[in-house]
Amino acid sequence: MFGFEVKIDASWLVLAFIIIWSLAAGYFPSDYPGFSRSQYWLMGFLGAIGLFISIIIHEFCHSLVARKRGMKIGGITLFIFGGVSELEDQPESPKTEFLMAAAGPLASLLLSLIFYVLYQSFETLSPYSFTGIIFKYLATINLFLAIFNCLPGFPLDGGRMLRSILWARKKDILSATQTAARIGSMIGFILIVLGIFHLFTLHFVTGFWWIFMGLFLRGIALQSWADVLIRSALRDVPLEKFLDTTSQVLNPNSKLEEVLEERFYHHLTGVFPVVENGVLIGCLDSDTLLHLGPNERMSSTVREIMKDCADDQIVDIRESSLSVFSKLRRRSPSHVIVTDGLEFKGIVYLDSLIRYALLHARPDFQFPPEFYKMYHRPA
Ligand SMILES: [Zn+2]
Known part of the structure; x- marks a missing residue:
């Protein structure tokens, strides 16, 4: 798509299933009673498709900015925790990194607004309509994506923005990455704790989801931290x-x-x-x-x-x-x-x-x- 390779990891199917299922059997029936079971499944299916298109647009915006600033992009991969844009090299300036990172949450915010306007216009035609409910869900989930991604821990977009600001200020990408990655690893840890808390309140899907998400974030944060250290040591060594x-x-x-x-x-x-x-x-x-x-x-x-x-x-x-x-x-x-x-x-x-x-x-x-x-x- 637009010259980018979009790959779907097999683990993404698990995410697709969980989302459709939790929308069709949980979220929509409990918040909007009165539809038939097959209508809920259709809503869940359409909601999930809308969410995946939103994630792809979010990643596309990262990639478009990166390409515009002269960086090589390996492609976009959808996997169990959403999407990632594969950068082939590190951004060469704080400005590039900041613009690239900000593009994603900005796209999600914009999508949220668009879906909200659509929801409002359907709502005025007929309240609680089938289409209106899906648009409302997409407006909410995109707002959530924008906010979550702005948390200031690496590798989240907010963490990348934080790193670029620290990097620009102190002219030291190593210490900037170390700080942003430490916060990222802390956010991962908090997600794990929140996940365990959810397990105790018997919300198993949410609980495990947050625990795995936390482990994943922590892993990437620590790995990126180690990566910049290794890179700085290897620079100029034949x-x-x-x-x-x-x-x-x-x-x-x-x-x-x-x-x-x-x-x-x-x-x-x-x-x-x-x-x-x-x-x-x-x-x-x-x-x-x-x-x-x-x-x-x-x-x-x-x-x-x-x-x-x-x-x-x-x-x-x-x-x-x-x-x-x-x-x-x-x-x-x-x-x-x-x-x-x-x-x-x-x-x-x-x-x-x-x-x-x-x-x-x-x-x-x-x-x-x-x-x-x-x-x-x-x-
Ligand atoms: Zn992003």
Whole structure:
């Protein structure tokens, strides 16, 4: 849509179901009695569609401003807690960040006004009409979205605005992020407490919802905090520093049997580069090895079953450590093969980048306590 990729995560279906169900079986019947059951389900369905369109418009406005200010946008993803715009890099100025963050809640506020006007005009025609009730719900929920997103904790829009203001004032994005993320993690914590409180009053759906939402916010807040610290430590450090030249390289003429016996159990799983005369000629991933039949395993050589390396498995030696970190932190396996275009140079592991950052972060900053858990996942 408008040149942006809009993705729907499978978890979004859960959200869609919860919203339709809670509207059709809870909210609409208790506030507006007198309709038939099928009418309530239709209302719930239309209300949910209106809400999702509203969320997409909110995210679109973030993305449009970002694009206008020259930032790359990966796309918009709808998932269980609503929507996210994927930024490929950090905003380069406080002004860009502020405008980008403000665009979303502003859009929600505007949508709320539009739906309110629509509701009012239907209300004057006939009070408590089917359409009027849906518009009223959409006006309310958009107002809620605008207000909730303006809470001043990172990664919420309000937290981004706060960060940009602090950043502009002190010219220090690290300390600005640390403050905004700490507040974000606190807001997450408050949501968890409120969720537990809801459980005690037997509002289970709301309760669990808030608890998960709180955990999610807290997770992102802590992760973004750690991310800027790592980024600041890795800036201007050449990728060569992290090259591992020894461990996982395979010879194309090796028998698979040998590879399995001598290499496979002892090393990280993931992708093995196949190198001949110093040149990278292919890749062998551990999944392929695991799924070989017994005959193939006994008789084949590496050359026979290796594949061309995928684009995201290779990076150029001239790439910055920072950009490699951005690529690695989002995926598994958490290592890449480094070449100079042709010749094999080594492997870089996410772990090496993180360990370096831990030792070289600015001394006046702390990594969040959950740091190790966040980055420690199977290779
Ligand atoms: Zn937003």
